[in-house]
Amino acid sequence: MSLSSVLLAGRFSAMTSYFSIAFLLVFLPVSILLYLVMPQRAKKYTLLAVSLVFFWFISGKLIIYLLLTVMSMHWFGLWLEKIKSESSAAVKALPAENRDEKKALKTKYRKKMQCVLFFAAVLHIGVLITLKYTPFFVSNINSLLGLFHISASFEIPKMFIPIGLSFFSLQALSYITDVYRGTVKADENIFRLALFISFFPQIVEGPICRYSQTADALWNVKQIKYDDLALGVQRILYGFMKKLVIADRLNPAVKEIFNNYDKYSGAVIFFGAVLYTLQLYADFSGTMDAVVGIGRIFDVEMPENFRHPFFSKTISEFWQRWHITLGTWFKDYIFYPITMSKPLKKLTSSARKKLGNHFGPLLAGSIALFCVWLSNGLWHGAAWSYIFFGMYHFALILGGSIISPAVKRVNGLLHLNPDNAFYKVFQIVRSCLLVVIGEMFFRANGLRAGLAMFTGLFGKGGVSLFDKELLPALGVDSKDLIITAVTAAIILTVSILQEKGINVNERLYAKNVVVRRSVIYSLILYIVIFGAYGAGYVPVDPMYAGF
Numbered sequence: 001m002s003l004s005s006v007l008l009a010g011r012f013s014a015m016t017s018y019f020s021i022a023f024l025l026v027f028l029p030v031s032i033l034l035y036l037v038m039p040q041r042a043k044k045y046t047l048l049a050v051s052l053v054f055f056w057f058i059s060g061k062l063i064i065y066l067l068l069t070v071m072s073m074h075w076f077g078l079w080l081e082k083i084k085s086e087s088s089a090a091v092k093a094l095p096a097e098n099r100d101e102k103k104a105l106k107t108k109y110r111k112k113m114q115c116v117l118f119f120a121a122v123l124h125i126g127v128l129i130t131l132k133y134t135p136f137f138v139s140n141i142n143s144l145l146g147l148f149h150i151s152a153s154f155e156i157p158k159m160f161i162p163i164g165l166s167f168f169s170l171q172a173l174s175y176i177t178d179v180y181r182g183t184v185k186a187d188e189n190i191f192r193l194a195l196f197i198s199f200f201p202q203i204v205e206g207p208i209c210r211y212s213q214t215a216d217a218l219w220n221v222k223q224i225k226y227d228d229l230a231l232g233v234q235r236i237l238y239g240f241m242k243k244l245v246i247a248d249r250l251n252p253a254v255k256e257i258f259n260n261y262d263k264y265s266g267a268v269i270f271f272g273a274v275l276y277t278l279q280l281y282a283d284f285s286g287t288m289d290a291v292v293g294i295g296r297i298f299d300v301e302m303p304e305n306f307r308h309p310f311f312s313k314t315i316s317e318f319w320q321r322w323h324i325t326l327g328t329w330f331k332d333y334i335f336y337p338i339t340m341s342k343p344l345k346k347l348t349s350s351a352r353k354k355l356g357n358h359f360g361p362l363l364a365g366s367i368a369l370f371c372v373w374l375s376n377g378l379w380h381g382a383a384w385s386y387i388f389f390g391m392y393h394f395a396l397i398l399g400g401s402i403i404s405p406a407v408k409r410v411n412g413l414l415h416l417n418p419d420n421a422f423y424k425v426f427q428i429v430r431s432c433l434l435v436v437i438g439e440m441f442f443r444a445n446g447l448r449a450g451l452a453m454f455t456g457l458f459g460k461g462g463v464s465l466f467d468k469e470l471l472p473a474l475g476v477d478s479k480d481l482i483i484t485a486v487t488a489a490i491i492l493t494v495s496i497l498q499e500k501g502i503n504v505n506e507r508l509y510a511k512n513v514v515v516r517r518s519v520i521y522s523l524i525l526y527i528v529i530f531g532a533y534g535a536g537y538v539p540v541d542p543m544y545a546g547f
Contacts (some may be wrong), residue, residue, distance in 0.1 A: 003414075015057045016163060016204055017542050018236075018290040019243050027054065032297065036224060043221050047195060047298065054200040055164075062162035065201075068196045069124070074173045076120040077179045077186035077193075083113050084182075108496060109450040117180045129170045130159045136382030163545055164203045167381060170329055171197055175211045177333055184211050191328075203545040205287050207305040207325035208270075217300045227237045227509070233299035234505050236522050238494075239289025245487045247283035248532035248540045250275050252475030258443055258453075263473075266457040267465040273440035278488065280439060281309070283543045284323075308495045313397040313427035315434055326379070330372045338368035358405055366398050381546075386448040392438050460487060483530045 015023045031050040038046045056063045087109035092100050102325030135156050142153045175193070176389060178184045184522050187193050195214040264272075288305040295302035305324050314319035319327050338344060344364040352360030377390020410416075416423055437454070444450030463470050471477050508516055 014182040016056065016545055018201070018204070018287060018294070024236075024240075027057075028294065034222065035221075040132045040223070043223075044195060047218065047221060048198070049190060051195065051198040051203070053230050055162075055198055055203055059162040059164075059205065062160060065127070065162045065165060066168060066198060067194075069168060070190065070197060072120070072123065073175055073197065074187070074190045075192050076116060076176045078188065079116055080113055080176070080179045081186035083109055083116065091143070099511050113180055117177065118177045124169050124173050124176075127538065128165060131159045131165065133378070133382045134159055137348070147187055164205075167206045167208055168197050168200070168203065170208050170326075171210075174208070174329060174333060178211060183328075187211070195219060198301075199295075200301065201291040203283065205291070205302050205542055206323075207288065207291065208329050209303060209325070211304055214300060218250075218298075222299050225299065228296050228299050231509055232293040232295075234508060234520065235293030235296060236290045237520065237527070238505070239286035239293065241523060241527050242282040242289065242491065244527055244531035246484055246491075247279045247286065247543075249476075249484060250279040250282075251479055251532070251540050253480075254279055254443070256474050258445060258449075260458055261453045262462070264462045265471075266454075266459045268452050268463060268470065269440075269456050270436070271465060273436045273443075276443045277436050277439045278484075280443075281306075281545060282491075287542055287544070306498050309430060310432055310435075311495070311499060312431050313424060314431060315393060318402060318431055318435060319393070321398075326376070332377060334375060335368045335372050338371055339365055342437050342508055344368070358457055359402075362398075365401075366513070369398055370394055375517075380442070385441055385444055385450050388441045388447050388450065389438060392441060396434060425500030487530070 001543075014330075015027055017023065027050075034050065035043055035046050052066075054061070055066055080546055087106060087489065090105055090109070092104070094102050119287075135158070138154050138156045142156075175184070179186045192215060195218050196209070196211060199209075199214070199218055202209060213216060242396040256278045258276070261269050261272070270411075285306045289513060292302045292304065303325055307321040307324065309318050309321035324452055339348075342366065347367075348361050351363040354360070355363065373390040373394035375390075376393070377387045380386045380389070411418060440453055441447070441450040444453055463473060471481075497504050507517060
């Protein structure tokens with residue numbers, strides 16, 4: 001079986017994966033070619049057109065949701081801007097000495113804007129909840145009725161959800177909120193808004209961009225330069241290696257362990273959780289490499305979504321490095337608004353007096369943190385396992401904050417230096433173990449399966465880690481594990497260099513052309529030789545496209 005025949009996507013459209021033949025060797029080159037031949041003033045419209053065509057390819061008629069989202073953003077933004085202008089004009093019309101009247105007028109208009117923002121939030125989040133969570137809610141209502149021996153039940157509706165809905169809904173809401181806050185001015189150009197939210201590399205798996213980050217760059221696109229093209233292709237190839245050599249290669253073993261965990265010992269279950277964590281990272285970060293690389297080709301700087309998360313010393317730090325744009329969205333639009341609300345400000349002030357400067361603010365902050373992690377869990381999917389995943393990380397982060405003063409005192413008593421290399425390694429290993437356990441619940445086929453797998457970690461029955469029958473049962477062999485380990489070592493080396501502030505992509509491009517091309521051709525050859533394809537291979541859909 002040829003490499004080209006296996007790079008098409010599975011249950012989604014063949015274009016959903018940025019590493020599919022349909023996308024990588026057909027759609028992207030054609031888009032770049034069209035972009036190149038168009039006159040300068042038409043390039044932005046060309047980019048918008050290919051983005052909408054791409055979304056139509058992956059979601060068909062459900063493109064209507066994207067178009068309605070664009071119109072909603074445009075309308076709400078202009079509505080908010082109009083209220084701001086009316087407020088400013090009304091306040092200026094009053095004499096300077098009428099301070100109380102000015103204050104009352106500002107309050108009146110601010111409340112109007114709050115109503116508009118609330119309406120926009122209900123609309124966008126309401127559509128997301130209705131489409132994504134209705135079957136989950138109905139299913140749980142039926143289970144509840146059955147628990148009370150009530151024979152009635154509701155039919156579980158089948159919802160049609162466009163790919164990327166969870167991503168572009170949050171992106172749209174961030175724009176409307178930023179207009180409300182005054183951090184950006186409402187855009188009168190609906191085409192610029194449409195390009196901002198539909199830019200084809202980001203629409204499937206993010207990152208969740210802010211208007212201030214990419215809107216102007218996308219609208220003021222320039223001619224493609226060779227340097228940007230070369231750097232972009234290098235980044236795409238690096239992501240391609242992660243996806244095809246690690247993520248897809250590990251898929252058979254991960255599926256087998258998570259689907260039949262009861263057949264294996266605790267060590268094998270933990271091994272499966274480690275493999276899944278590595279698979280998820282390689283798949284998602286590899287896709288983000290492709291997104292950033294494609295953006296670079298068009299001279300658009302896409303926000304980074306990963307920053308070497310497995311170097312984190314705490315779970316809190318991990319979530320500052322993993323899926324960065326989602327984390328910052330929750331921080332800016334849920335955590336801060338809740339903590340800065342009047343009720344929680346009063347609670348913080350009162351708690352600070354009684355509990356001190358550490359635990360006082362922590363009490364109010366824990367409420368906001370709970371809301372963030374409940375939202376985070378639900379954002380990933382409509383299942384109790386995702387809610388548990390969110391609560392798991394909520395408990396770890398809150399627990400870490402609660403015990404941090406005690407940890408500092410213990411470190412002082414034991415004369416442990418937090419900057420000591422061995423101490424840092426201990427923290428990193430501990431954080432990685434906690435992350436792996438969390439990802440086990442995340443991937444498990446339901447919460448009950450996740451709890452059973454966790455219990456099974458401490459069991460000894462079943463096929464053991466060193467059983468000669470294990471690898472054949474998992475659908476892999478020792479060569480697969482060696483290839484995965486070598487590729488992971490390459491990624492680790494690159495990550496260490498990047499952590500030290502070395503931009504490996506640009507350093508490579510700055511090398512002699514012979515050296516640079518040798519590395520690039522070697523990478524292509526490495527992917528061709530060691531990529532996951534061949535007899536029995538099943539194409540693996542992008543893992544975050546389902547969220």
